[in-house]
Amino acid sequence: MDIGQWLRGLGLQSYEQAFRDNGIDFDVLPRLTADDLKEIGVLPVGHRRKILDAIGEVAQRASADHSSTEMPHQAERRQLTVMFCDLVGSTALSARLDPEDLQEILRAYRSQVKDVVRRHGGYIAKYMGDGALVYFGYPQAHEDDAERAVRAGLELAKRIGKLNTAVGEPLNARIGIATGLVVVGDLISSGESQERGIAGETPNLAARLQERAEAGAVVLSDATRRLLGDLFELTKLTPSVLKGFPEPVQAWRALGEGHAESRFAALHGTRLTPLIGRGEELELVLSRWRQAKEGGGQVALISGEPGIGKSRLVLALRERLQDEPKAIVSYACSPHHVHSALFPFIAQLERSLAFSPTHSREARHSRLESLLQETVPEPSDAVVALFAELLGIPTGTQEAIAAMSPQQKKGLLFCTFVAQLEGLAAQGALLIVLEDAHWLDPTSRELFDQIVDRLQRLPVLLVVTFRPELSPPWIGFPHVTLLTLNRLAKAQARSLVERITGGKALPSEVLEQILARTEGVPLFTEELTKTVLESGFLGDAGDRYVLAGPLPPLAIPVTLHDSLMARLDRLAPVKEVAQIGACIGREFDHELLAGVVSLTEAELQAALDRLVAAELVFRRGVAPATTYMFKHAMVRDAAYESLLRKRRQDLHARIASAIEIRFPRIIEAQPELVARHFSEAGLKEKAIGYWLQAGRLAAARSANVEAIAHLRAGLASITDFPGTSRSQWELSLQLALGGPLLATKGFASSEVETAYRRAQYLSRELGRDTDLFTALRGLGYVHHVRGDLRQSMREFPEAIDLARRIGEPALLVQAYHFAGV
Template sequence: MAVCPACGKELPGEFPFCPFCAAPLAEAAPPPALEERKVVSVLFCDLVGFTAASEAADPEDVRARIRPYHARLRSEIERYGGTVEKFVGDAVMAVFGAPVAHEDDAERAVRAGLRILEAIEELNEADPGLELQVRVGINTGEAVVALGAKPEQGEGIVTGDVVNTASRLQSAAPVGGIAVGAATYGATKDVFDYERLEPVQVKGKADPVAIWRATAARARFGTDLTRTHAALLVGRELELTLLRGSYERAVRDSSVQLVTVVGEPGVGKSRLVAEVFVHIDSLPYLVRWRQGRCLPYGEGVSFWALGEIVKAEAGILESDSAETAAAKLDAAVPADEADREWLKARLGPLVGVDSGPAAGHEEAFAAWRRFLEVLAASRPTVLVFEDLHWADDAMLAFLEHLIEWSEGVPLLLLCTARPELYERQAGWAGGKRNAATVNLAPLSDEETARLISALLERAVVPAELRALILERAGGNPLYAEEFVRMLKDRDLLVRSGGTLRLKEGTQIDLPDSVQALIAARLDTLSHERKALLQDAAVLGRVFWAGAAAAMGGLGERTVRESLHELSRKELVRPARVSSIAGEGEYAFWHVLVRDVVYSQIPRAARARKHRAAAEWIERQAPERVEDLADVLAYHYLQALELARAAGQSAEAAEFEAPALRFLLLAGDRALGLD
């Protein structure tokens, strides 16, 4: 709830004046951020030669022929979570990552591109006279995103150099091909096959830019299991013991056990599961291990994860024809099973085999459970369901059905999920017998340090370099890996003897993958929560609830509730003791989260927020401003520089006097301390 900035009372609604003290409120709440800076992937697709071919034709005929093409393009783009920004004649421009970012926007854009090429072929087959041909260009980079834009009314969502370059790549693409720029290539080179193309000249860029042609998607099966691990496992002894224990209980009691491993992205959930696999694989008897993943966007199949498991069990490949798949499914259902036909009919939809009219959930669940029980009865079985936070409600309902009803067979259900699973299903697996949850906390500093040494091939890592990565990783092994990889890829490390050093004057950026991951998590937040985080990010890694409340014109209760939710999402955490008496102190979970939030605020808004932060700090300790002079000087200087950079000279002039005053104070204080 909003509060009056003059009297501090909570406002029971929206008013131009405070109903308690009559202070004007129009200026109280700053306008919500209408723009954000974001990393997006832009896709251009243009028809080749169609404009020329249509010159002679009647415009109505042209429109009639082009319409199905536009509709098809839109649906392929939207299927992967992209937004069509505009159609210009025969060309379409689409954006992935705005208004809402996903951690894999570059991948989605390329998948959409490949789908578009397939769709064009289908359209040509359906209408032989059509002979459509396209070129696709995709580029990834930072852009300014207009949050409230309505593309259906012709309003642009993104602006920036990334758009022009994408358009240029499109015209450089081979006919019937997709050309991508370096950032898109870097983010997706493990997912697609690429060919290098001749570099192209782009307006406004001195050097030709490197481009690649995406040719095909690599299979996504088994990626998690077969992935090579960069370093030996560090820590996690207790968690591994617990998971092994759950497996042993399933075997000893012939019972179903469910374990959900929960933690933020990159903390090591999949790795922990892989380590359980290593252990189980080393046992002297055979265990059935099957793995399925929930996907963040629909391939039109719900129960995808379960489908993967059944496909793997039956040996069905994505490339199999429907008949082959049906034959393999037939072979996978035991011959002595009484209800063979019934089972096969219910399993069919999971593996893309058409098997007559669909059954209700209840019946399908019963059949699937029966199939899994049959498997587990023949030998101990572990079923892994990865990334359960993306599962749809029906998938979750099936797992609960399984744990509730299965009996008498050794079956371990091993699930991984991010904390947001609990937002959708607060009581996930709660109150179920044989269900456990393992919360994966960040690695300790000592463990992270060991991981960093291992990632740097056990070179002697000077304390300074280690501290630098340690701080950025914040106990997240994925972040540590990505930083080390970036330092290596960009050749920023020099080795002299056995010792590694950072090159002189190196500025360390955020790796693209980490930025994308964090930006996607931030976009799961409501606008209000995000605005709160933006205010907090201006205050720094550590901030106070009261400051965030004052900067956003919010009530204390609202802020407390928001911060509670943000802590549950592992974006911030409360400090046990506060450095300001009576003020709840919080810190960003990772300094990187703070950096990404901060980088998304447009410069002019950033300047305003720095001023608001300074004013709050001044109010806390008016008699002690000397002590805080350097913090205050920092905020006013930031405000000054940002306002200048945003071309707001009037605002900038306002910040000069306080910036100077606190700089001098800070200087005096430094001298006094000597």
């Protein structure tokens, strides 16, 4: 299709020439803004809106096509939600049915599976007879994969139950869902049988849960349940022993949708910490509220990245206005209903009507009628019928709207919705909340365009939250204010951690790691702190936590896995460049990256441009000295951890060699960098020399803590070295450790003594007099400061003998000095 054809499809062919004159084709289309359209002469707001909505659909379609066909080249480690679906009693069916009828049933069943899974963004890995294995989170992760899986499971169970079959009795599906870390990729990659297999316990668990599910039931693993908050109504099943699992397994049955008012309430509602910071932002919105109450309606747009605290701010606003007389109407968009016309309006109505499954059709209808009567003066039959149609309540009043065109129906619906809000505003101040407008469907957007225009003369504050992927709507109207939420300051993030730990202090190195990795994004801070508390490496010492052992690297919280991976997967073709960058580190240098990737300079540049445009990384400096930095440490970690261990090692080896060959200045200034890459590559012999060099360099700069860390890293790499070579390296490392330990731990510390003792032993073993002298001198300091003169007396004659043997007068002076003190 060309652009002219596309415009004709929208009934806007008059702009074809303008589009062509300005060089707008399908490549540019997704990036067009309302301002661009204005500039090229699309002046009526309605036309601009129509074009932007249609662009949104093109982009959505492109990304859906893309995600279904784009397969990662390499196997990856990922968190996946796996669904197993099976037909109940199919063996019995096959005995009773003619094979042709059976085939017909299977065909219908598979087509349902395919349709439901596709619509929820899943991926059918394979069919096994009447079973289907489905992945959610591959090849494209979504922040809500677990939710998608459950939604798909519930819908599938319902649909299979309704399938028309030749047998005359209903069919039933059994569904098991589990979430966990797996390796996914072409495990069996020979020709035709190529299949995206996964390795890990998760698929097995999903299969076992499916086996124990009752007919028509959807059963979830505990790990899946933890990702769902209160989004669904669940019942806890009794733990059961499953084949292949040592402990009884806790599982849950999903019954249906939950009843929370919003996603925020469902996902964070039960465990809220008090608001931290955001005082200015809250004041700004409150001042708009005061203006609105005077009759000058206002719109406050709150934009910010996921988890930054938009919904929390809205909640704080509602709390602050708790005692004021007002009405509140809240609309919430959903990632699963981006294309369902008027979804937020329908959902809001359904919440106010609070239907229960026991309500009859008549009861529903009369509730709807009385709701409409409360808000619209004398609703006509047509209005009631339209709303009944919108809510899917079949009634006998349909003839009232039978003759109306779709356009007329829409016009009347819009008028009624607007009139409802105007009716409320006529009674007093009104707060309207629209959450997650980046998922607003095009029809609702059109309706909100009208509402925004209309509320200027009403006592209404409309608060809209959205992520930066939506360029701020309605900007330019005098009554619209845009507020962008930034990350919390370090001190605020620290208080957030404190509130989650219930005021108990964390060991400082743990706290620092949490703050460094989460960088003031409240959601990250909350989730990582909770993960740390649950991880079991902290002991509870009453008013504080203590480390029960050495601090392991902090894992990415399972609750964040999907959303972090989703950000990377959106950039599927260039994701590999991000992964290689992540291997280099949070910051990576263009030149070094170029030395590691197998791409031409132009290809690499294009890939980096995409990463920058998607705000995954920031660019600094001018070519060729450009460096890049991941916007979030967590995204870097997710990119890194998605690589298979083997591939990570290869990449580290390539990076280390590239540094050795091309960047002597890095080796001179930061030998620890190349040491780390060699260590991660498993090339310990190469790593060790650089660790030693890094330790000595840091010690020479009095960076003693760093020196100790480098030298200890060196010691950790020699454990499996053969005899003499191990002793030689260890001797050098222990001796180098002595000075920085003396400086930081004090002369009398046992760590200093251990280092020098070990050096004394090793230098004797290797017959190294000068090193032995250094070790003895070190021990001399320790004994002296501890006042352990007897031990000193025992060691100094050996030091004097040694100095004589070495024939170095300076050493002799030192030996006598140390004997004299």
